Amino acid sequence: MTDPLFQHIYLQDDQSYNILKVDRPFFVVPWHLHPEIEIMSIVKGEGSRFVGDSIENFGAGDLVMIGSNLPHCWKNAAQHFEPNSVCSAEARVILFKEKTFGNEFFNIRELKNMREMFKLAQRGICFNGRTTALIAEKINEAYLQNGAKRFISFLDILNDLAESKEFRLLSSIGYKTSAFGSDVQRLNKIINYLMENFQQPITLDEVAAHAYMSPTSFCRYFKGHTNKTVVRFLNELRIGYARKLLIENKDNISDIHYICGFQNASNFYEQFKKIVGCSPLQFRKQHEAKL
Secondary structure (H helix, E strand, O other): OOOOEEOOOOOOOOOOOEEEEEEEOOOOOOOEEOOOEEEEEEEEOOEEEEEOOEEEEEOOOOEEEEOOOOOEEEEEOHHHHOOOOOOOEEEEEEEEOHHHHOOOHHHOHHHHHHHHHHHHHHHOEEEOOHHHHHHHHHHHHHHOOOHHHHHHHHHHHHHHHHHOOOEEEOOOOOOOOOOOOOOHHHHHHHHHHHHHHOOOOOOHHHHHHHOOOOHHHHHHHHHHHHOOOHHHHHHHHHHHHHHHHHHHOOOOHHHHHHHHOOOOHHHHHHHHHHHHOOOHHHHHHHHHHHO
């Protein structure tokens, strides 16, 4: 998506980096970007993660590095917004600028792996496996430290991430964003509408009217801002929710397509295989085998 909100991060002149502790009923930061590199470690909460043109589920243990000026946001699932909800959204966020350490700091031979990682982070990096728990623990430890120990812990975290082979890139290689613009509220309004209603039938006319645009203009606008058609965007939201239900093992596969907003089973199976790479049954079995 282009035209994200520019967010100013307050790093004091004498701070090399900062660790924020976020603990709320739900995350509130909209679709945004900033020049700082961000490491987001989810402690509690679930929902959809948007990084560039990537849409995926997130949950506790999710660990992502976001490169400089790469648009992103975490939107919590519906249960976080229900009356009297006991859900919480908790995260540890590391923010830093690569040049805070000087233009040549990451050019030294010993830190070459970190410099290469920052380049990959321009597409967003999702870490997995043992790396997620290891880094989450080290971030918690660094949060409680001060002075030189805190700085050394920060470099240790970056080194572990740079040496890890347990990762994948999120945004497509061709994704580009053209700085920030003025219609971020419209984009967030559209995304919120789709996230709140994807389990129901949604027509192009309805979502275009919600954006106060004609269907033709809206299709052009949406594709230009997301690299996706509305149908593709909706399918990814629905399949993401289907994966959650399959992992939780609460529903019969034959019922899941209705719950996720697909009107017929054949389209559900087709889209699931196209997006995930296997059938719903294979996906459930693969998850069960990992337990």
